[in-house]
Amino acid sequence: MREVLPAGHGGLLVECADLTDVMNLHRALEASRPAGVVDIVPAARTVLVTLSDGAPRAEVVAAIHAVDTRSLTETADRAEVVVPVTYDGGDLEDVAELTGIPVDEVVRRHAAADYVVAFTGFAPGFAYIAGGDPALHVPRRATPRTRVPAGSVSLAGEFTGIYPRVGPGGWQLIGRTDVVLWDLQRESPALLTPGTPVRFEAVTS
Amino acid sequence: MIEVLRAGALTTVQDLGRPGLAHLGVGRSGAVDRPSLRLANRLVGNDEGDAGLEVTFGGLSLTTTEPVIVALTGAPGAVKVNGRGRDMFAPLALAAGDVLELGMPSRGVRTYVAVRGGLAVESVLGSASTDLLSHLGPEPVRDGDRISVGEVHGDLPGVDVAPVRTLPDQVVLRVVLGPRDNWFTPDAVDDFRRGRFEATSSSDRIGVRLTGQPLTRRNADELPSEGMVEGAVQVPPDGQPVVFLADHPVTGGYPVIAVVHPADIALAAQLRPGQAVRFEVASLGR
Numbered sequence: 001m002r003e004v005l006p007a008g009h010g011g012l013l014v015e016c017a018d019l020t021d022v023m024n025l026h027r028a029l030e031a032s033r034p035a036g037v038v039d040i041v042p043a044a045r046t047v048l049v050t051l052s053d054g055a056p057r058a059e060v061v062a063a064i065h066a067v068d069t070r071s072l073t074e075t076a077d078r079a080e081v082v083v084p085v086t087y088d089g090g091d092l093e094d095v096a097e098l099t100g101i102p103v104d105e106v107v108r109r110h111a112a113a114d115y116v117v118a119f120t121g122f123a124p125g126f127a128y129i130a131g132g133d134p135a136l137h138v139p140r141r142a143t144p145r146t147r148v149p150a151g152s153v154s155l156a157g158e159f160t161g162i163y164p165r166v167g168p169g170g171w172q173l174i175g176r177t178d179v180v181l182w183d184l185q186r187e188s189p190a191l192l193t194p195g196t197p198v199r200f201e202a203v204t205s
Numbered sequence: 206m207i208e209v210l211r212a213g214a215l216t217t218v219q220d221l222g223r224p225g226l227a228h229l230g231v232g233r234s235g236a237v238d239r240p241s242l243r244l245a246n247r248l249v250g251n252d253e254g255d256a257g258l259e260v261t262f263g264g265l266s267l268t269t270t271e272p273v274i275v276a277l278t279g280a281p282g283a284v285k286v287n288g289r290g291r292d293m294f295a296p297l298a299l300a301a302g303d304v305l306e307l308g309m310p311s312r313g314v315r316t317y318v319a320v321r322g323g324l325a326v327e328s329v330l331g332s333a334s335t336d337l338l339s340h341l342g343p344e345p346v347r348d349g350d351r352i353s354v355g356e357v358h359g360d361l362p363g364v365d366v367a368p369v370r371t372l373p374d375q376v377v378l379r380v381v382l383g384p385r386d387n388w389f390t391p392d393a394v395d396d397f398r399r400g401r402f403e404a405t406s407s408s409d410r411i412g413v414r415l416t417g418q419p420l421t422r423r424n425a426d427e428l429p430s431e432g433m434v435e436g437a438v439q440v441p442p443d444g445q446p447v448v449f450l451a452d453h454p455v456t457g458g459y460p461v462i463a464v465v466h467p468a469d470i471a472l473a474a475q476l477r478p479g480q481a482v483r484f485e486v487a488s489l490g491r
Binding site for chain 1: 224225226227228229230231329330339340341380381382383384385429430431432433434435436437454455456461463464465466467489
């Protein structure tokens with residue numbers, strides 16, 4: 001049984017077994033949308049559910065406990081997003097050193113894996129992309145950069161992330177892409193939303 | 206058309222924000238003191254969620270090219286029209302060319318200005334609000350900005366002055382403990398419940414930053430980022446809590462010791478630098 005922690009009067013923080021459980025619970029709640037739910041915010045190990053004023057809290061908790069993610073089918077319905085990457089990031093050498101894997105092999109492995117967006121956050125359009133090669137898991141930089149260029153493809157922990165716009169950031173930069181992550185002119189401004197399958201493709205500059 | 210003569214320290218356009226988009230990394234934003242914006246709108250016969258101005262520490266002055274009805278709510282300060290004192294918390298008719306001036310608030314931080322018809326500002330993802338964390342919505346208001354007024358769409362209420370609760374000197378925020386109170390030592394939870402904190406000048410629309418007895422954690426584990434709610438009292442490694450307001454990040458990586466009662470968010474949003482605040486732990490039922 002999942003543990004549901006209070007996050008104030010208007011929130012429920014559901015602790016999940018692992019990232020897969022998070023993604024499954026998020027999909028199930030998105031599909032069933034219990035009455036009174038405003039936001040469903042998946043993260044690394046939790047799903048936050050926020051409620052409207054006067055929402056039937058006990059009923060939402062019951063609905064969360066009743067979700068059976070075993071009955072979920074595969075995500076065959078969502079189009080894969082292919083992200084062309086020029087692998088020339090400023091932290092590529094550090095990633096090679098941290099993992100003990102040569103740079104060209106880091107690139108090959110990063111572009112070979114199948115990914116899926118686990119959750120978003122940090123900034124509009126920033127996606128935590130899961131599913132990479134476990135050998136490429138690296139910590140954040142000890143000192144964050146004050147300015148990371150837009151389109152930077154980066155690693156931290158079990159995730160790949162792409163910076164939607166220029167700003168500060170502590171992830172290890174391995175490359176860059178021209179793909180536009182966030183565009184208010186698009187019907188769906190965020191290119192990558194939870195559940196989107198992703199693949200990275202190496203381009204030579 | 207409203208013409209802003211002086212925008213003051215920080216004036217932004219705000220409505221009730223963009224709820225329901227957190228899964229895209231977009232926070233709610235909107236007025237940090239929502240009840241005050243709602244009241245201002247009601248006083249001029251608008252929908253409660255129409256866009257108005259959120260003025261931080263006063264200093265706003267504006268004029269109008271057409272007759273308009275405005276109402277000011279929130280942090281009380283001296284209001285003048287063409288140099289003569291006028292009341293807040295009441296509809297106020299301005300003729301074309303009249304100059305409205307708002308002084309420094311005597312209490313609180315943020316004053317709201319509603320204009321009958323609402324401000325006609327381009328909406329982004331369903332809201333005209335300026336989100337200063339995500340850089341969504343219009344830029345903060347600048348000196349010389351001209352802002353269109355929307356179509357009148359409701360009757361004026363027959364009230365002269367709305368009764369409002371005076372902002373207190375001693376602020377007590379009701380909280381529900383959790384979700385991560387067990388990440389703190391029992392002494393720290395005790396300090397949080399009994400201690401006195403002070404709002405600092407680095408507070409903004411993202412959160413009220415407090416200073417007090419540092420709240421120590423049981424261990425130095427890293428919390429995987431998790432969803433954050435408005436009113437969350439997040440405790441960074443320095444042990445000094447931050448109460449999240451409307452522009453808070455959607456997810457965060459520091460533990461939340463407690464969450465402020467929704468009805469007390471507006472009080473938190475009006476805390477002035479140096480002002481004392483306490484937390485009162487309540488159960489979910491209250």
